Every structure is written in structure tokens, then in C-alpha cells.
Amino acid sequence: MTNPPDSDPTDAPQAAAAPLAGVIGWPVAHSRSPLLHGHWLARYGIKGHYVPLAVAPEHLAQVLRALPRAGFVGANVTIPHKESVLALADIVTDRAALIGAANTLIFREDGRIHADNTDGYGFVTNLRQQAPEWLPESGPAAVIGAGGAARAVVAALLECGVPELRIANRTRIRADQLKADFGARIVVYDWAQVGNMLEDAATIVNCTSMGMEGAQPLRLPLDALSPDALVTDLVYTPLDTHFLRAARARGCTTVDGLGMLLHQAAPGFERWFGIHPQVDEDLRRAVLA
Incomplete structure (x- = not known):
């Protein structure tokens, strides 16, 4: 934790x-x-x-x-x-x-x-409050985006014990930099393969601004997404993003991003x-x- x-x-x-x-x-x-x-x-x-x-x-x-x-x-x-x-x-x-x-x-x-x-602390504490059965060590985590917020999330998830952390970013060099900074548990995926990154992932996090009011929605192929996964979005305007709704339709537990801010x-x-x-x-x- x-x-x-x-x-x-x-x-x-x-x-x-x-x-x-x-x-x-x-x-x-x-x-x-x-x-x-x-x-x-x-x-x-x-x-x-x-x-x-x-x-x-x-x-x-x-x-x-x-x-x-x-x-x-x-x-x-x-x-x-x-x-x-x-x-x-x-x-x-x-x-x-x-x-x-x-x-x-x-x-x-x-x-x-x-x-x-304190961003990583806020991220993990929000998940534990809103999804108390979440077990970060139960499977790989998939992080979408590689900006400043993603760095805090990656650090927190690794500290929590995720066995593998997959990351994809539209500009791959930023994801490669995260691997260089955070080590061997990071696996970088090309943006075109972001859907494959979700296979058997236990925790999925959107760290991009896609889905925010005024921005394009985050639309990913979710065929590989397990209904047992926890899916969260750092966007909180709106609270219920297209990405969260799509994940919930597949049976996933979802957590909005407002709690991280709080x-x-x-x-x-x-x-x-x-x-x-x-x-x-x-x-x-x-x-x-």
C-alpha cells in the first residue's frame, strides 16, 4: 500500500x-x-x-x-x-x-x-475507499498515458506490488522514459497495440486527458478486458466518462477520478x-x- x-x-x-x-x-x-x-x-x-x-x-x-x-x-x-x-x-x-x-x-x-x-497517495487511497476488494498484486496493471499524472500513478502502483505494469502513450518515447526511470516491471506497448495491453490486466488506469469535457473521448478496443478488472479514470469532468461507461458495460468495477483529487x-x-x-x-x- x-x-x-x-x-x-x-x-x-x-x-x-x-x-x-x-x-x-x-x-x-x-x-x-x-x-x-x-x-x-x-x-x-x-x-x-x-x-x-x-x-x-x-x-x-x-x-x-x-x-x-x-x-x-x-x-x-x-x-x-x-x-x-x-x-x-x-x-x-x-x-x-x-x-x-x-x-x-x-x-x-x-x-x-x-x-x-501526494498524487500517488491520493490515487491509491481513492481506489481503496471506492473499491475495497481491489488487490493490486492480483495481476498486471495497464496505464494509458505517460505524462506527469501517469508518473505518480506508476510509482504508486509499483509500491503497492503490481507484478507487471504495462504502459502505452501516443508518443512512445515518453513511455520508454518511464521504463528507464522505474525499471524492469514496466512493459511498453505501442499505441496501436493498446487494446492488447488490457488482456488479463487486473487494474486499468486512464491517465490521459481524453474523455475530459471539451476533449475527444477515450475509445479503446475492450475485447480483451476482463469483467473482473478494476477500471479507473483520472478525468473527473465529467465524473462518468465514456471509458468508464464502456468498462462498466463489460461488468468491470469502475472508479471515477474525483476521489484522487480529494x-x-x-x-x-x-x-x-x-x-x-x-x-x-x-x-x-x-x-x-
């Missing part, structure tokens, strides 16, 4: 009277993180704030150094800064270094910036505000609203 990020209290700053956190991106207006963290702050009666922070790439370093002095205890990071913050952080966790991106920052009392990646946020919230928050239906409704 993918372990939660370390929660050593020495990593976190002392809570201010009204601690501040936020999400850094460019643009950032689309982010649902303020809804998510705002719901938790209200639920637990915490006198803190979580705000969107639109930061242009050329200002990222300056802003990161200024935020702790402005009362910020940490921040989430979204596109296009998830890779850039690694070079600016003073401490980078092993998982963030392996994935090559960070999504969670902690501003420590000693002035150092601690960078972590669970990846929990470790950061706990570090910044001192309470481990619950991910439940009330939270899902608040974020979808």
Missing part, C-alpha cells in the same frame, strides 16, 4: 492565529482546491484561509520566498509549476524526486521549503492546519457544486 507522506511535526511550522495556505498556478481560477479546503476549514471550525494564487512562471521563486513572511504555512502547486518548484525547494521527498514533480509545499519554521508529491489534498491540510480531514460524500458534493 502506498504510505501517506511523512507527517513529522518538525516539518510543519507553528500554526499562526489565522494560518494561510493556497494553490499556486498560472492560471489558477479553474482549481477546485479552494472549495475543497474551504469545506474542511468550515467543517472543523479552523480560523484559517485557503486562497488561489495566480503566479506567473517568472515570479515563482520570488513569491515562494515571500509567502512564509506573509503568514502562509504551505501551498499546493498546479500547472505549470509542479516541476519548477523542485529546483526551488530546500527539501524534496524521495517520491517527489522520482515522480519529477511536487504538488504540496510546507513552509517550515526554519525558513526552508519542503516539497512533496485524497491527495488531505496530507497537506493535516500538515498546515493540524487536523486529518475526512473524505466523504459531503465533501464530494461541496466540490462538485
